[in-house]
Amino acid sequence: MNVVICIKQIPDTTNVRIDRKTNNLVREGVPSIINADDLRALELGAKFKEEFGAKIYVITMGPPQAKEALKDAIAFGLDEAILISDRVFAGSDTLATTYVLSQSIKKIEEETGHVDLVLTGKQAADGDTGQVGPGIATRLNFALGAYIMKLDEIDLKNQVISAIRRLDRGFEKVKIKMPALLTIMSDINEPRYPDLPNLIHSIKYEPRVWNYKDIDADSKKCGFFGSPTQVVRANIPPARKGGDIVSKNDDPNIAADKLIEALKKFKNARLIETLRPLIEGDL
Amino acid sequence: MKIEFDVVVIGAGPSGLSAAYVLAKKGLKVAVIEKGEYPGSKSVMGGVLYMNPLKELIPNVVQLLKESKAVERNVIEQNMWLVNENSVLKIGHRNQKWKEKPNAFTVLRANFDRWFAKQVEAAGALVIPKTKVEDFIKNGDGKIVGVKTTRPEGDVYCKAVVVSEGVNPLLTMKAGLRKKDIGAKDVAIAVKEIVDVPEAVVNNLFKVEGDFGATIEILGSWSEGMVGIGFLYANRDSISIGCGVLIEDLRRKKVKPYELLENMKNHPAIADLLGDYRNTTKEYLAHLIPEGGYYAMPKVYGDRILVCGDAAMLVNSVHREGSNHAITSGRLAGETLLEAFEKGDFSEKTLKSYYDRLNDSFIIKDLYKYKDLTGTIEKNRHFIEIYPDMLNNAATKFLDVDGTPKGEEQLEILKMIRENRSLGGLTLDALKLWNSVR
Numbered sequence: 001m002n003v004v005i006c007i008k009q010i011p012d013t014t015n016v017r018i019d020r021k022t023n024n025l026v027r028e029g030v031p032s033i034i035n036a037d038d039l040r041a042l043e044l045g046a047k048f049k050e051e052f053g054a055k056i057y058v059i060t061m062g063p064p065q066a067k068e069a070l071k072d073a074i075a076f077g078l079d080e081a082i083l084i085s086d087r088v089f090a091g092s093d094t095l096a097t098t099y100v101l102s103q104s105i106k107k108i109e110e111e112t113g114h115v116d117l118v119l120t121g122k123q124a125a126d127g128d129t130g131q132v133g134p135g136i137a138t139r140l141n142f143a144l145g146a147y148i149m150k151l152d153e154i155d156l157k158n159q160v161i162s163a164i165r166r167l168d169r170g171f172e173k174v175k176i177k178m179p180a181l182l183t184i185m186s187d188i189n190e191p192r193y194p195d196l197p198n199l200i201h202s203i204k205y206e207p208r209v210w211n212y213k214d215i216d217a218d219s220k221k222c223g224f225f226g227s228p229t230q231v232v233r234a235n236i237p238p239a240r241k242g243g244d245i246v247s248k249n250d251d252p253n254i255a256a257d258k259l260i261e262a263l264k265k266f267k268n269a270r271l272i273e274t275l276r277p278l279i280e281g282d283l
Numbered sequence: 284m285k286i287e288f289d290v291v292v293i294g295a296g297p298s299g300l301s302a303a304y305v306l307a308k309k310g311l312k313v314a315v316i317e318k319g320e321y322p323g324s325k326s327v328m329g330g331v332l333y334m335n336p337l338k339e340l341i342p343n344v345v346q347l348l349k350e351s352k353a354v355e356r357n358v359i360e361q362n363m364w365l366v367n368e369n370s371v372l373k374i375g376h377r378n379q380k381w382k383e384k385p386n387a388f389t390v391l392r393a394n395f396d397r398w399f400a401k402q403v404e405a406a407g408a409l410v411i412p413k414t415k416v417e418d419f420i421k422n423g424d425g426k427i428v429g430v431k432t433t434r435p436e437g438d439v440y441c442k443a444v445v446v447s448e449g450v451n452p453l454l455t456m457k458a459g460l461r462k463k464d465i466g467a468k469d470v471a472i473a474v475k476e477i478v479d480v481p482e483a484v485v486n487n488l489f490k491v492e493g494d495f496g497a498t499i500e501i502l503g504s505w506s507e508g509m510v511g512i513g514f515l516y517a518n519r520d521s522i523s524i525g526c527g528v529l530i531e532d533l534r535r536k537k538v539k540p541y542e543l544l545e546n547m548k549n550h551p552a553i554a555d556l557l558g559d560y561r562n563t564t565k566e567y568l569a570h571l572i573p574e575g576g577y578y579a580m581p582k583v584y585g586d587r588i589l590v591c592g593d594a595a596m597l598v599n600s601v602h603r604e605g606s607n608h609a610i611t612s613g614r615l616a617g618e619t620l621l622e623a624f625e626k627g628d629f630s631e632k633t634l635k636s637y638y639d640r641l642n643d644s645f646i647i648k649d650l651y652k653y654k655d656l657t658g659t660i661e662k663n664r665h666f667i668e669i670y671p672d673m674l675n676n677a678a679t680k681f682l683d684v685d686g687t688p689k690g691e692e693q694l695e696i697l698k699m700i701r702e703n704r705s706l707g708g709l710t711l712d713a714l715k716l717w718n719s720v721r
Contacts, residue, residue, distance in 0.1 A: 031320070195435035196414065197284050203409060 001054040001156065002112050004105050005045045005078070005119045006136065007038040009062055009069035010126040018236050034069050037121025039191040041184045044119060044151070046076040046192065052156065055079050057108055061089055061100050067207050075194035075202035086211040091224035098135030100222055103215040105140060116159070118181040122147060133183035143180040149187050284436070288314045290620060291430050291441040293416045293454060295322035298592025298609035299447030300399045301340055305617025307408035311624065314439060315400070315408055316432060318415035323396025327570035328606055329473065330516045330523040331358060331498060332390045336610040341402065345385055349494075353398030354388035355518035356496025357381065360489070364552060365671035366503035371552040372674050382495065389496050389516045389523065391477070418457055419444070427458070427587045443587045443629045445616050447609075450571045450593045452581060458588050461581035467530045469575030471511070471600065474540040475525025479563040482520040488556060489517040503671030505547040509536060513547045515556075521565060522557070524548065527572060540569060574600040577654035583641065584634040589616040599649045608646050615640040673699070
């Protein structure tokens with residue numbers, strides 16, 4: 001069984017700030033991490049390797065520094081990592097991205113004879129579209145299992161995966177015929193803390209790098225020129241105002257008064273009945 | 284699979300990286316194990332890095348650093364401000380020579396340490412981040428033969444260990460080289476903010492251009508009588524502003540570290556200089572500094588083990604030097620181990636030569652020289668409480684034109700000084716200070 005996992009390196013969203021003048025993300029100096037859902041896909045891949053002896057490839061499309069994400073992925077004990085990197089990919093929207101990634105997967109298919117399963121995270125925390133996984137499945141003509149939260153069984157003989165997907169309301173039990181693409185939800189597993197031998201291997205590991213020629217891509221379908229999406233406008237929620245603080249260092253009487261005043265301001269706050277005499281001064 | 288190296292270095296700070304660099308350069312198999320996300324991710328210092336110790340390690344380091352983005356500005360001017368409530372006395376030194384031959388750079392550790400680690404990797408060492416060393420592996424005779432990490436299958440075997448774990452001496456204690464944990468009087472706490480300031484504004488505030496920078500150290504009323512020093516360092520497009528005081532003092536005065544920094548930022552001298560840039564905080568950092576000095580040093584060598592940098596208490600608080608002690612001690616530890624490898628003997632007896640090397644270097648000489656200084660200042664708080672105030676008042680008297688004849692003014696200054704401290708007290712202070720820095 002050959003498995004390809006697509007991951008994305010994203011800015012650590014807990015550290016991202018927004019430039020309120022230009023509405024752009026301030027990425028400078030923000031550490032990069034592997035998208036959280038993708039880590040679950042990597043963990044799943046590592047389990048496939050342990051259970052079925054599957055061969056696991058990890059790919060990512062990105063700038064040269066995305067190599068770091070691939071090295072981190074290799075620490076899960078996976079077989080091979082390939083960075084898909086070229087200037088002509090810059091500015092790709094989801095349509096162009098799915099094109100580049102599906103071309104790369106076809107290339108791996110050529111090398112290995114067959115790809116049985118592609119895994120991606122449900123969506124990336126920076127773009128939040130959730131389109132890339134399904135897009136790749138469509139381009140490869142693979143069966144799609146989106147929002148997979150649990151795997152029940154993998155029947156290698158009949159090439160069928162039984163899984164549970166999460167819907168808006170409730171769950172759906174599905175059987176998916178391989179070759180398939182699954183997009184993985186974060187509740188499917190807990191990513192491992194890689195062991196030291198694998199970590200050391202990953203530090204020394206150098207991923208292969210493929211450019212657009214290596215994957216036989218048409219440069220007009222990549223990057224800026226291959227991307228019909230236009231960002232017309234971005235809205236940022238207004239900055240949250242800081243709240244008032246009732247400090248434990250205040251005099252208890254004053255602190256209590258402050259707290260009561262603050263609670264009264266909330267029209268909808270229903271005060272506990274026993275507090276009423278206290279507020280109304282009957283105590 | 285048994286993981287084996289010649290030497291394991293615990294901690295990828297300046298001392299650990301220096302030791303690893305020396306060893307890897309000579310072809311030894313070295314692993315540097317760092318608990319942080321990457322080297323420098325957990326490191327804090329005021330932000331001035333001296334070049335001399337690095338040059339001994341990497342002769343062309345200044346050139347390499349200039350080509351990299353690892354350092355901020357070349358310090359060509361150093362200032363000392365003595366402040367009281369509403370005035371400041373400024374003493375400064377600017378040196379053209381430093382433009383050609385950099386003496387020190389301002390740095391942000393997250394950048395510098397990562398760069399340094401890259402050099403160490405290029406020399407052939409393996410830097411393993413995100414991994415914490417918990418304990419030592421000992422053989423039947425109780426000899427250290429490796430380290431245990433928190434990773435699964437995380438045992439690493441080696442012939443010798445360099446402990447560069449920083450100020451918290453957990454492993455130094457586990458190795459039996461320090462009997463008791465460091466005490467509150469042995470550590471200062473430094474709190475620091477990096478405030479966002481455009482490059483042109485930094486140039487203007489510090490009166491520098493291009494890659495040149497300046498530093499300001501601040502003594503006096505802001506510390507509310509605590510033993511401490513404040514600082515403002517010019518980075519490329521930010522300013523490091525911070526202060527350090529003894530933990531013991533904070534505990535006694537019940538002041539929180541960030542309150543102290545706020546105090547300092549609101550001192551008129553700093554408020555005037557920075558204006559609203561005081562509040563463009565990008566990053567807030569705090570760290571302990573081992574300032575116990577000579578008397579608080581652990582034993583720095585044992586069978587198959589050496590201790591460097593902060594873990595060995597090698598900080599000279601008077602000259603705000605710690606990273607250069609770390610780098611030098613790391614280099615000396617590396618050189619000691621090279622000799623041990625030649626001999627094939629890693630016993631305490633052989634490794635004692637590390638201590639001898641420290642003794643022969645400036646490090647222990649400096650520490651010894653100032654061994655009583657913190658104590659002296661601590662017991663004689665007027666050094667901090669009265670003198671900056673007195674000097675400021677004297678300057679005011681001297682410079683204020685208020686119709687007093689100059690002769691009388693000077694007499695008044697003398698009188699004022701003597702009212703604050705008796706003549707005997709003054710002489711005694713001078714003697715005490717002289718004794719402790721001599």
